[in-house]
Amino acid sequence: MTAAAATDLIAPLLTPAGWDLVNSLAPYNEADTMRLSTSLRRAGHDPEVIAAALTQSRLRSRAETKFGPFAARMLFTAAGLEQATRLGVAARHAERFVTAGLERVADLGCGIGADAIALASLDRQVTAVELDETTAAAATMNLMPWPNATVVGGDAESFDLTGYDGVWLDPARRITSTSGTTRVFDPEAFSPPLSFVERLADAGTPVGVKLGPGIPHDAVPAGCEAQWVSVDGDVTEVTLWFNSLKRPDVRRSALVISSHGAAELNSAADFDDETRPPVGTPAGYLYEPDGAVIRAGLVADVARQLDGHLLDPRIAYICAATLQETPFARAYKVLSVMPYNVKALRTWVRENSIGVLDIKKRGTSVTPEELRKQLLAGSGKARKSAGKKKATLVLTRIGEDRVAIVVEPVTV
Structure with a gap:
C-alpha cells in the first residue's frame, strides 16, 4: 500500500462523523463485511468513510x-500495528525509565504510539516524534487521553534532544513501496x-532501542545490555539498554513471558563466552529451550540449571536425567531413539497406528510438513484405522x- 493510500484510509476517520462511525461498529467479522458495507451505504454514509471504517475495524481486531x-x-496503520510493541512489554520498557529516574523522554520514531502510551501511563513527560504523517496522525489520536504526551512530526535524527533525560527508539525495519x-x-x-x-549512547544519553530478535551477536554494541523477549513462546524483540538504563552486571538476558507470569535469565558474560556444558546421549528428559534463551546465547546456563547436557555442542537441545520445572x-x-531413516520411520508409524504426528527439528534440513506427509501416507482404510493416536518426533x-x-510432552 502506498503512503497516499494509507492516508486515504485514515483521513476520513479524523472527523467527528468518521470517528463516531468506526467506534459504532460491532467487533469485526469478515463474513459480515459485504452486508455491513451495503447497510451503511443505504444509511447514507460516504463510501470512502465506510471503507476506512471497515479497514480500521479489521486492524483493531x-x-x-x-x-x-x-x-x-x-487508530492503526497496517505497518504500524505489525511493528508495534505489545502493551504489556511496552510497560516493562517504561519501567526502566521510571527506575532510572528519567522524567522527560523523547520517543524517536514513535510509530502508532505504543511505547509512548506506556511511558505516559507511568507519568513520564513524553514527546513522540514521527516522520510519517499518517502514522503521526494515528499516534496523535492514540495519545489523546494523556496530556503529558505530545506528538511532533519530524525526523528522529535531527530532533533537538536538549532538556530530555532519556531516549526511546523503535527504528523502522521495513521499506514501504507500491507493492x-x-x-x-x-x-x-x-x-x-x-x-x-x-x-547518542557515546554522548552519555540514557537510551533504549527495540530491534528485531534476529540481530547477530557481533552486531550488538559493546557496553550495552541486550534483552531478548518472548511472549507465549514467540520471540518478539531484543532491546538494547545503554548508560543508566542498563542494569549493572547484565550483558545479556532472556525475558520469558507467558500466562504463568514472567521469568528472566541473566548473564554478565559477553557473547563470546566459551563455557560449554557436557555433551551426552538422548535419554531421560529432553528440554527444548525457549527462543529468547537461544537468541541470548543462554542455552548452556539452562543446561547447568537442569544438571543436563547437550546432544550436540552446536544444537539447542538439552537432556537431563530428571524432570524439573523451568520456565526457560x-x-x-x-x-526411544532411532537412526533417521524414512522407510524405518514409516514402518514405526504404521506399527504404532499413528494418525497425528508432531515433528520438531534442529540441525537438519528436513522439512517437517513434507516428512509428515511421507510418513502418514497410505490408503484411506489404513489412515482410518490409525485413528487419532498422537506421537511427537524430534529430528x-x-x-x-x-x-x-x-x-x-510432559507438564510439570
Missing part, C-alpha cells in the same frame, strides 16, 4: 493480541540506523549422525 481492550478505541512492505535486516538500513543510537524450556520424556543431529527421538 488484529490488534487485540497486542493491546487487549485498548485496541477498540485506537507493500519489505523487512530489512541490516541495522544500518534501519530508520534511524543503529549507528545513530550508538552516537519445554520438557519431553524420551521414549536432530548428534555429531555426523541424524537421529529421530520419540518423545512425549
Whole structure:
C-alpha cells in the first residue's frame, strides 16, 4: 500500500462523523463485511468513510493480541500495528525509565504510539516524534487521553534532544513501496540506523532501542545490555539498554513471558563466552529451550540449571536425567531413539497406528510438513484405522549422525 493510500484510509476517520462511525461498529467479522458495507451505504454514509471504517475495524481486531481492550478505541496503520510493541512489554520498557529516574523522554520514531502510551501511563513527560504523517496522525489520536504526551512530526535524527533525560527508539525495519512492505535486516538500513543510537549512547544519553530478535551477536554494541523477549513462546524483540538504563552486571538476558507470569535469565558474560556444558546421549528428559534463551546465547546456563547436557555442542537441545520445572524450556520424556531413516520411520508409524504426528527439528534440513506427509501416507482404510493416536518426533543431529527421538510432552 502506498503512503497516499494509507492516508486515504485514515483521513476520513479524523472527523467527528468518521470517528463516531468506526467506534459504532460491532467487533469485526469478515463474513459480515459485504452486508455491513451495503447497510451503511443505504444509511447514507460516504463510501470512502465506510471503507476506512471497515479497514480500521479489521486492524483493531488484529490488534487485540497486542493491546487487549485498548485496541477498540485506537487508530492503526497496517505497518504500524505489525511493528508495534505489545502493551504489556511496552510497560516493562517504561519501567526502566521510571527506575532510572528519567522524567522527560523523547520517543524517536514513535510509530502508532505504543511505547509512548506506556511511558505516559507511568507519568513520564513524553514527546513522540514521527516522520510519517499518517502514522503521526494515528499516534496523535492514540495519545489523546494523556496530556503529558505530545506528538511532533519530524525526523528522529535531527530532533533537538536538549532538556530530555532519556531516549526511546523503535527504528523502522521495513521499506514501504507500491507493492507493500519489505523487512530489512541490516541495522544500518534501519530508520534511524543503529549507528545513530550508538552516537547518542557515546554522548552519555540514557537510551533504549527495540530491534528485531534476529540481530547477530557481533552486531550488538559493546557496553550495552541486550534483552531478548518472548511472549507465549514467540520471540518478539531484543532491546538494547545503554548508560543508566542498563542494569549493572547484565550483558545479556532472556525475558520469558507467558500466562504463568514472567521469568528472566541473566548473564554478565559477553557473547563470546566459551563455557560449554557436557555433551551426552538422548535419554531421560529432553528440554527444548525457549527462543529468547537461544537468541541470548543462554542455552548452556539452562543446561547447568537442569544438571543436563547437550546432544550436540552446536544444537539447542538439552537432556537431563530428571524432570524439573523451568520456565526457560519445554520438557519431553524420551521414549526411544532411532537412526533417521524414512522407510524405518514409516514402518514405526504404521506399527504404532499413528494418525497425528508432531515433528520438531534442529540441525537438519528436513522439512517437517513434507516428512509428515511421507510418513502418514497410505490408503484411506489404513489412515482410518490409525485413528487419532498422537506421537511427537524430534529430528536432530548428534555429531555426523541424524537421529529421530520419540518423545512425549510432559507438564510439570
